[in-house]
Amino acid sequence: MTHPQKVSLTGIKPTGSAVSVQDGGSVHLGNYLGAIRPALALAADYRCIYFIADYHALTTQRDANALRENVRDVAASWLACGLDPDKMLLFRQSAVIEVFELMWVFACIVATGQLERGHAYKDALAGGDSPNAGIFNYPLLMAADIILYDSEIVPVGLDQKQHLELARDIAVRMNHLYGEGTVVVPQPVVTEAPTVPGFDGRKMSKSYGNTIPLFLPSKALRSAIMKVKSDSTPMEDPKEPEGALVYDLYKLVATPAQQAELAVKLRAGNYGWGHAKQELYEVLEAQLAPLRERYQALRADPKQLDGVLEAGADKARVVARRTLDRVRAAIGID
Ligand code: ADP
Ligand code: TRP
Numbered sequence: 001m002t003h004p005q006k007v008s009l010t011g012i013k014p015t016g017s018a019v020s021v022q023d024g025g026s027v028h029l030g031n032y033l034g035a036i037r038p039a040l041a042l043a044a045d046y047r048c049i050y051f052i053a054d055y056h057a058l059t060t061q062r063d064a065n066a067l068r069e070n071v072r073d074v075a076a077s078w079l080a081c082g083l084d085p086d087k088m089l090l091f092r093q094s095a096v097i098e099v100f101e102l103m104w105v106f107a108c109i110v111a112t113g114q115l116e117r118g119h120a121y122k123d124a125l126a127g128g129d130s131p132n133a134g135i136f137n138y139p140l141l142m143a144a145d146i147i148l149y150d151s152e153i154v155p156v157g158l159d160q161k162q163h164l165e166l167a168r169d170i171a172v173r174m175n176h177l178y179g180e181g182t183v184v185v186p187q188p189v190v191t192e193a194p195t196v197p198g199f200d201g202r203k204m205s206k207s208y209g210n211t212i213p214l215f216l217p218s219k220a221l222r223s224a225i226m227k228v229k230s231d232s233t234p235m236e237d238p239k240e241p242e243g244a245l246v247y248d249l250y251k252l253v254a255t256p257a258q259q260a261e262l263a264v265k266l267r268a269g270n271y272g273w274g275h276a277k278q279e280l281y282e283v284l285e286a287q288l289a290p291l292r293e294r295y296q297a298l299r300a301d302p303k304q305l306d307g308v309l310e311a312g313a314d315k316a317r318v319v320a321r322r323t324l325d326r327v328r329a330a331i332g333i334d
Contacts, residue, residue, distance in 0.1 A: 008046035009151035009186075010039055011053040011093065011142070012078070014070035016206050017063065021299045024213025024220065026070055027077040029284075030196035030204035032214050033252050035157075036081045038193050042155065048088040049149050049316070050078065052309075055094050056141060059134035072305055077214065079308065080295035091312035093145065098320040103144040105327060106170050107137070109177065114169075115139060119162050143167035147174075148320045150184040155191045164188035178330035183323065194252060199228045201245050215292045218285055225281040230273035238269040246276045254283045 012035075019026045027036070042048055052071050061067045071092060083090055093099065115121065118139050124131035139162075146154055146167045154164055164186070171185040195203055198210025205211065212224045229245050241247035241263045251259055262279055265271045298305055328334045 005045065005047045006152040007049060007150055008042050008153040008155060009049040009051075009146060009149055010155055011051055011056065011145055012074055013053045014057050014067065014074045015061065016066070016070060018066040018069040019073060019213075021215070021296060022217065024216035025077055025295060025299075026073045027214045028204055028206070028211035029214055030198070030211065032081065033196050034193040035191075036078060038191055039155065040078075040082050043084070043088055046153060049151070050083065050088060050090050051093045051096075051145070051312075051316070052091070053093045053145070056138060059132060059138060072302055073299070075305055075309055076295055076298035079298055079305075080215070080291045082291075085308050085312060089312050089316055091309050091316050095309065095313035096148070096316050096320050098317065098324050099141065099144045099148050101324060102148050102327065103137075103140050105331060106140050106143055106147075106174075109173055110140065110166075110170060114166060118166075119159075139163045139166045143170045146186050147171055147183045148323050149316065150319060150323060151186045152184060153189050154186050155189045157193070158190055161188060161190055174327075174330075178327075182326060182330045196252060197245060197248055199224065199245075201229050214288065215295045217292070218289070221285060221288070222281045225277050225284065226274070228277055228280070230277075233273070235272040236270055239266040239271070239273070241266045241276075244273075244276075246273060246280055250276070250280045250283070253280070253287060258283065 014026070016026050039048070039050065052074050054067060054071050057067060057070070061070075075090065078090065079085070115136055118136070120138060121131055121136050124135055142163045143166060146164075147170070154167070156164055165188065167186055168188065171183045174183045175181065175185065198204035198208060199212065200208070200210045202208050202210060212221070216224060228249065231244075233239055244266075247259075247262065247266070250262060254262070258279075262276060266276060325334070
């Protein structure tokens with residue numbers, strides 16, 4: 001029997017245009033190795049809460065159908081990758097509307113100057129945009145996401161660190177103004193996940209169009225791997241694996257023994273980059289085929305998927321109401 005553990009919470013933003021199951025879904029290999037796999041590994045030590053930040057996506061998403069589909073796609077992807085809804089919470093941010101009440105409370109104690117210093121807002125201004133108020137207030141909603149569920153640990157990439165610091169400031173200020181213990185003060189944990197390169201060698205990202213979608217059908221996966229950039233060293237010549245893109249990707253998914261074996265073959269010569277790509281494909285296919293099967297089954301049954309998300313929201317709401325009761329009592333609105 002494990003003891004109640006610390007709460008680790010992460011929001012997942014469903015972004016991008018609508019994608020079809022046949023095209024491999026919206027999640028790519030970089031998301032999987034850099035975010036999903038490490039986040040799921042945390043379940044061994046924490047009580048994990050994952051939610052799909054659909055209202056954060058609304059700051060940039062204008063296509064209702066794409067948003068709807070992306071939420072389902074992200075949920076199906078995380079479940080297919082091994083998120084166990086009996087052990088971890090998974091729900092839509094929008095299903096627990098208590099978050100907006102807490103956000104308002106926070107809006108009333110945060111100086112606008114703090115929001116004006118937000119990276120995302122400043123970048124949008126610098127880019128010549130006229131950012132919407134959602135982008136300006138984005139960090140407030142994020143702080144509410146975190147504090148509503150009594151989160152102690154929030155694992156995020158470096159790009160989210162500033163948001164986390166603001167959430168922490170807000171929690172400290174709440175307790176200072178209204179009494180220690182009003183809210184739990186979260187701790188950012190900057191995750192050191194690998195940066196996965198795309199097939200052109202730049203960071204794999206939807207915005208570069210260089211992704212390998214995680215659930216590509218087997219044949220399409222092979223074609224995508226064959227597109228990984230390599231040089232034109234003749235087949236017979238020895239090749240240096242270190243620094244080669246195929247090998248970099250291989251190292252992220254193969255066992256140390258498999259890596260050593262491939263390095264020997266490349267250095268020996270008479271072994272082309274195409275052969276190495278075939279090895280990469282085979283290792284990936286062995287790991288991803290069972291995930292793909294689960295993903296396709298989940299995407300084929302949206303009712304079941306929505307049911308999982310609803311059940312998660314029901315449990316999340318209990319925690320949310322408890323926090324809000326505490327906050328309302330503290331601020332004098334009870
Ligand atoms: P994209 O750049 O494709 O739009 P997102 O910004 O939606 O990806 O990223 C979602 C999550 O996946 C984030 O936690 C991010 O750190 C992680 N991630 C995205 N791309 C990579 C990558 N190439 N390598 C490692 N992690 C990544
Ligand atoms: N802003 C985060 C991102 O763009 C997503 C997010 C929303 C989040 N709410 C959160 C992350 C709360 C951690 C905690 O990736």
